[in-house]
Amino acid sequence: MPIRIVHTADNHIGLPFKQYPTEVRNRLVAERFAAIGRLVEMANAREADFFVVAGDLFDSTRVKADDITKTVGLLSGFTGTAVIVVPGNHDHFTGPETEVWKRFRDASAAASTIDILATPAVKSYEVDGQTVHFFPCPCPSKTGREPTIDWVAAATRDHADGLRIGIAHGNVTGLGLDAAAQYFNMTPAALEASGVATWLLGHIHVPFPTFESGTQSPYFMAGTHSPDSIRCRHAGSAWWIECEGHQVTRFERLSPGRIRFARIERELLAADDITTLLAECRALDAPATILDLQLSGRLAKDEQASLDEGIRRLDDTFLHVSHENVIHDRIDAAKIAETYRSGGLAERLITALLADAEHPDAATLAHELIEEASQA
């Protein structure tokens, strides 16, 4: 039988979502719990042996006690061998007095299957006669320049028997942007040279590998189980990983999330663009989607009214809609002809500006200025 692992990370229980209205915020907060519950159910349904949280189970080291208790309750539902929780940079472990872990330990005292691996020391399990060694690399702080994985290469040599799995939290060069190298940056080469069958990683909130399933990967980035910001546009991610002997033999992406974030950046220049945009929005799962529109462009007045109406309707159906729209009155040759007499200053000015692709809004702004000047 293969060893079966569900790998999640960046759950950020306790994330406040304070930029959203109360109703939306409550939905988002509740969804983070619900998605963990669904992931545990998936793991149980597939008879997983391990449920691994590779960092940032919590959003900070000062999460409310109720949230911790609730999380422990959900994780306690796992029926496999063990839930393995490794502190990440947001819920870093500085010692036994670290508030979040002290509370988590207290809350999970009765749950024999939950193991907090808060120190860099090998933890071994026996599953159906097979030995599995986990090499946890917890974060000691929110930021850190030194990778936490350096000790693993030597430790794997002392644990040559059985399956070896690394667990770490931090950026991986090439996967996430960490120009200042302040989030325990790891290199792919260092990960691959450490002597484990694979690494279960967390931090960047988007999954890696980028494909849905496969047979081999030197490391996995869980991606958050439920999207938590507009930067996170997947459906919520976790990995199902099967290992036989000393290696990964199959993996598959799980999607426990139910809320999505979508940002649509679009330049609107004609009525058709609005139609396309609205159709694209309608294709989304509106009641479960936080939509952010970044619209620019130039539209006729009636088109703008149509767009406004369309967005208003989206507002009624989507979980939340925000927009940063800069739409100008569209001015084109027909509009100029319709509005300005031939040969006049206005007609000549706007016609010339219309041909200037470098300043696409100049003609529109000139038109608005002329209207303003005429009304002055």
Next chain:
Amino acid sequence: MKLTSVRLCPFGRFTDASWDLAKPLVVVHGPNEIGKSTLRQAIVHALFTPTNLTPKRLALAIGPWLPLPAGDYAAVTLTFEHSGTAWTLEKRWGAGPASRLSDGTTSLGDPEAVQKRLANMLEHSEATFRHVLFTGQAELERTIDAIKENAGGLRDIRDLLGAAASAGADVDEQKLRTLLDAKVRAAFSRWDDERERPERQNGQERGISNPWKKEIGDILAAWYDWQASEAEHHAILDVEKECDRVGLDVAVIEEAIRERETFVTKHGGLRGDLAERGQLEEREPRLAQSVAAMKEAFSGWPKAQAEIDAWQKRKPEIESQLKKLRQERTDADARRAGAATSASFDRIKQAKQVSEVAEKEVGKLAHPGDDVLNEIAGLEKEIARAENQLAARTLSWRIESENPEAVAIERGNDAAETVTAGPEAASGTAQGRVRLRTAGVTLTVESGADAVDAIFASLASNRTALSEKLAACGVASAEDARTIAHKHRESVTSAATQKKIYDGFLLGKPFEEWAEQVMVLAAIPATRDLAAIDDELATVGQRLASGEAEAAQSDEAIVRWTKHYADPDALGEQLLEEQGELKKTAERLKAIPGLSAGFATAKAFVEALDGAIAQRSAAEKQLTGKREELATLTERLGDRRSEDEDERAEAAQRAFVRAHAKGRAYLRIRAELDRIAATSGNDPLAAFSVKVADMFSRITGAAAVLEFDGQVPANVVREAVTLPPERLSQGGSGALALAVRLAMAEAYLADGDGFIMLDDPLVHFDATRMSAAADILRRFATRSQVIYFTCHDHHADRLESPAAQQRA
């Protein structure tokens, strides 16, 4: 373009109605509500409104013209003539929209293509038609109002037109420029676009740490907002890092406190017992050491005294033995020294004998004195000199004779000899002189100038003297004389040497003293050999020394013990007492709990415990400080997260980019405005005022003259009375308005190709002016088509019939 017909089928109130427009001046007349405006709008829409409208635009543009109560489309067919070709334009809006433009041979069906083709034929924009070429009552009214209300405030006809049409048909450059400048200022104020940074003040940056307070433009405001957000992001990140640092410190201190707490908790209770243990552990070895020392003294004291006593008995015997041995050693030394004296005396005797023999040998040898040897050497020298002189005078002789002849020859001083000379020559040499005698002839030949005889005489004398000297010495030659002299000198030297050797052996003492010494030595007794004596001497000496040392040691011990313990009895008592103390100490130590591993003594343990308590206390103080620091940092952080601020910074950056782009767009507009201003002159309204004046003069029958301020009518002068526009009568204003409209139309339709539409423009005119205006319109119609809408029959009559006008 000239319109020839129009059909509305349906459009507005018309289900299907047609008008023939194929005349230069078309007068459409009828009472109000008959549909003149509908017809006018149908023509306008046919020409300018495309059929591919969005529902909204359809509702706005065509909605009012859909037949009531529930018509879903409107349609217009317009025929016209353009460049000698007849065209048919069909348009249908709403349900089944369609556009078609055909000249009978070709046809366009695409709405945009149709509009494009129409725009080419119309030559002027929709706005030009709407605002210049199509004049309704409303436009005329507005023109009149504009002239009146803005008298003195309008700079040129463009303003007038704009004001009159209530539309942005054009704009006043100055107004636009003023507004644009304000916008540019509002955008760029305090912003250095070249550096893309805030303007400096006295060379100083005015970034977010030192921001401008006033006159901040949109770009700078957005930039400040962005930079503030970035700074906030970094500040939060810094606080987060600081939290990490302090958090790690807290963890380290907590760990240290835990370690010390564990130690103190585990061992703190033992503190009292372990303090006693510390003292006892120190005392026990001290007692043990003291008891051991007493025991040693107790057993050693009598033994030491016995050893001292025994030594005192043995010591004289050993000392006596040692004395004898030393005497034997002295004798042995004397005998060994005497053996050398005897050997020396033997050598002295032998040397003495050799010396005496040598002395005797010297006396026996004969020897010439040095003076004799000198004389012999002088004679030898003289003889050699004479012989050399003669050898230097050597003569050669040769005798030849035909017949053998005996010849006596004397060579030098030698006796004559006889040789026979014959044909074979006889020859030889002689020194100094040669004398030949033969046949009574004597031939003497001598060499050199001086006398040879003296040389020969000296030579002979010296040879004789030498022989005599040698004979006196008893030798045959001078060499022999020198040899015996040499031998004699050697004998003398040898005798002297032997004498010195002898004297040396005596070592300064007379021979007789040596002889007496040898006699004394012979009297010393015989001894063992020196090595045997020395061995025994060493053994006995060692025995004496060790006995003495041991006795001294015992004596010292007794002195020490006496000093410490007084006497053996007192020592016994003390020993008993000290042993009791030691036993009690050991028993107490057994009763006290043991030490933890890692501590050698209880004292060390107590010190460690005290240290741990002190360290815990110090660490707790430090922890309090660190926790306060962390709390302050956490408070500073609040619920801010660097990740959230990063998103806000991104949004602020987007806003800055937008503000910047907008500002640059304003700059671009201004640049284009400047360019256009520099190249203006193509405006059809440029020569407008002349036309207006002409039209106005004709309408008013030259009774009034129009004065202009720039291009705008400023005053009307009638019979020396100057009236500003606002003081004109309604008729006067109407005349001016019509003149303005017609002048504008004429300016645009200068080439005659095109048409105008007028909606009852003459309602305020009296008969005279009506007539003049009609005349002007008819004349206008000879160049460009005029479509005139009116609800006044007499207007229609006068326009359509010159006779009627004549009657009027």
